[in-house]
Amino acid sequence: MMSLYVQRRSLLHRLPAAVKLVALAFLALAVLALPGLVPLVIAALLAFGLYLHAGLQGRAGLAALKPLALSIALIALFTALVAGPREGAETLFRLLSLTLLATAVTASTPLHDFMAVIERAARPLERAGLVRAADIGLAVGLALRFLPEVVNRYRAIAEAHQARGLKLRATTLLGPLIISTLREADAIAAAIDARGIRGHEKEKRET
Template sequence: MLALRYPKQTWLEKMPAGLKMALLAIATSGIFFIDSTTIMFLLFVATISFQFLFGWQILKFSLGLLNPLLPFVAIIAFWHLFTGDLSQGLSIILRLLLIVSLANIVTCSTNMGEISEIIEKILSPLRFTKINIQAVSLCVIIFIRFTPIVLERHKILHLAYKCRSGKRPSWQIILPLILTVMDDADHVAQSLRSRSNLKV
């Protein structure tokens, strides 16, 4: 499934998406006014503990989502170790981890459709412009339908290259991948022209 969701259902999913996003906006803005590292640390521990309430599996999943931040954490830590201002470094690291953890809670517990509805509401004034809403929806559908297909094709090209050369492919398989995407674009556009009633 192509979505960032918790591995199992929680009561958070029943909460209205609008409320969750409003709370996230308030919390994110509020965090920037906190100076105390201790309070920030306690809030981060509270956020992690809150996710632990849903089980070990969810906590492990949530902590995994913070992995991409580790290089930044290392850079900030090293930087402040060098400048000698460790408390400021710690404060930045905690703020970063806290905000991203809170945003991840909202993303993982909210249906993509619900978030999309909110974004549609926010973007609703665009209806009065020349933007073709039908075309935008079609783009989203084609994207969601074709991403797993293009990924699968990438895997096949990867394997084919490995079989023939005995080496792990690098950039060499990108061009054939682009060519297959171009071919797909021709076929899909032809099908759309003959079957859809897209208003130009």
């Protein structure tokens, strides 16, 4: 499976994962609270600078944004039709800023660091008997690794449609995408069970 991580030496890469996640949360709240179009445009430009600093440049940088670009554009267009052009533009730059910030953090943080931070954060819930911290970390890690794979599968199915001269329709795209994704999920689950990951975590806690 693919990873969103971009190996590079930068200040953003050297920061601890916990610091980046906390900073991302505060920055997201700040972007959501920004009033007016001009501050949001400035925020989007700053976020884009951070995006480039994380190593997301050229075709790779555009490819990382492509999966969410259509969704952002549709939401902004709907907002513009319902609430007016200015509100639509504000929504566009607000969502763009959040996407760029989140992608920059993801691209500059190895997957195992993400999993470790999530697992530590879930420890109090584990002590209360509510969840298993290792399972939460594993679930987050799999989600981050699996999303790019789903996007690639969608592209492959769409390209196969175009090669056959077929129109791109949700009814013909979603079926193969869901089936191939479920098959991959079953294969990953079997690999996890074969390696005894859950069993190892249980033995660690018992010892």
